[in-house]
Each structure stands twice: as structure tokens, then as C-alpha cells.
Amino acid sequence: MIYSSIKCNTELPNYPTPIAKAISYLKETDFMALETGIYEIEGKTIYAQLFDKETLPLDEALAESHKKFLDVQFLVKGREKIGVTNFNKNYQVQEYIEERDLIFYKAVENETFIEMNEGDFCIFFPDDIHRPAVVNGEKMIIRKVVVKIDIDTLK
Template identity: 55%
Template sequence: MIFSSIKNGDTFESYPKAIQTALDYLKSHDFASMEPGVYEIQGRDIYAQVFDAVTVEADSKHAESHEKYLDVQYLVSGKERLGFTKNTGNYKVKEHIKERDLIFYESVEDEGYIESRPGCFCVFFPSDIHRPEVISGESMKLRKVVVKVSVSLL
């Protein structure tokens, strides 16, 4: 997992090229004015999902992970907490939606949280279980972008 901000002036040169591509896309677009939807960056190898969501209590949001893609989650507006823990392979799967590369878990252990604000991004690898869109203070509407990067590019 990587947590940082595109506002910190870092060039991210030490990151894998595919993640640099995702971050360059995030730095160069005005997502507040874009319509929600899917935007291809490099076909289906790297693409962005722009959407609006509402934060909820952690117990009403299932922890999730992915196998074929990593997530670069970027917060455009609002604030949220992001849960995270290591994928030990020992957690009971609640639902596996293969066509969406999405695995939901019944419960996880040793979950930590980070606070995300506009400009923050978090890279979740397949080894990271994560729980996005958790209330930070009070429930609120968010604008988010999730750039999906195929792990085959790493």
C-alpha cells in the first residue's frame, strides 16, 4: 500500500511506470467537472472510474480486494477514512464477483485506518484488503476517481 498526495510536489519517479501513468492522469484532469463514468487511459490495462459516493459506517461497508488490478484511489472532494489490512488468505469470502475483479470479505482482522482528504491517493495492491468510503466525522458526499492498473504491467 502507498498513501500520499499529488499536491506534495513528488515526481513519483521511483514508482513503477504503470503507477506513474495513473498518477500523471490524476494530476492532469479536472475531475470535478467530468461526468461520472469510465475513461480509458491505456485501454483496459489502465482505466479510470469517476464516481460519486456517500461515506458510511465501517460496519455497513465490506472490506474488499482485487486479483487482476490494483487500485489507485484518489479523492477529489469530501473526506473519508480508508480501512486496510494485509490479505493473509485466511479470511472468509462473502462474495467473489469475477467479472468485476472484486472480492468482498465477511470480516477482517488488524484493520487500520487512514484519513483521506482532497488530493490524497492510495495505491492498494492485491495483497492489500481495503475498505473505502468510511465516515470521517460525519457522512458526506464524495467525488472519487479509482484508476485500475492491471497487475500484468508491474
């Protein structure tokens, strides 16, 4: 997992090329001017999902992971917490939605919570179980972008 902000003066060449493309896209795009939806960055291997979502209490937000894609989760507007923990083969899967590359877990342990502010992003690899859109202070509608990067592009 990587946590940073588009406001940092991070040198993008330090990231693998697909991740650098995603971060550049986040820095260069005015997401408040766009409609929610899916935007291709590099075909089906790198694309962005733009959506509005209400934050949820911890006990209602689901922990998730992915097999084929990594997530670059970017907070455009609002505040949220994201729980994160390492993959444990003993965690029970609540639901696996193969066509969306989405695994939900019944329960996880040893979560650390990241407080996300506007402009922050987290990069979650397949072994990073994460619980996005958790209330940070009070419930609110957040605007968020999740850039999906096919893990095979990093090889």
C-alpha cells in the same frame, strides 16, 4: 500499500511506469468538470472510474481486494477513511465478482485507518485488503476516482 497526495512534490520516475501514468492523470485532470463514468487511460489495462458515493458507517462498509488489478484510489472531494489490512488466507469471502475483479470479505482483523482528504491517494496491491468510503466525521457524498491498473503491466 502506498499513501500520498497529488499535492506532494513526488518525483514520478520513482514509481513504476503504469503507476506514474495514473498519478500524472490524476494531477492533470479536472474531475469536477467530468461526468461520472469510466475513462480509458491506456485501453483496458489502465482506466479510471469516476463516481460519487455516500460514505458509510464502519459496520456497513465492506472490505475488498482484487486479484488482477491494483487500485489507485484518489479523493477528489470530501473526506473519508479507508481501512487497510494485509491479506490473510483465513478471511472468509462474502462474495467474489469475477467480471469486476472484486472480492468482498465477511470480516477482517487488524485494520489501520487512513484519513483521506481532497487530493490524497492510496495505491492498493492485490494483497492489500481495503475498506473505502468509511465515514470520517459525518456522512457525506464524496467524489472519487479509482484508477485500475492491470497487475501484469508491472512485470
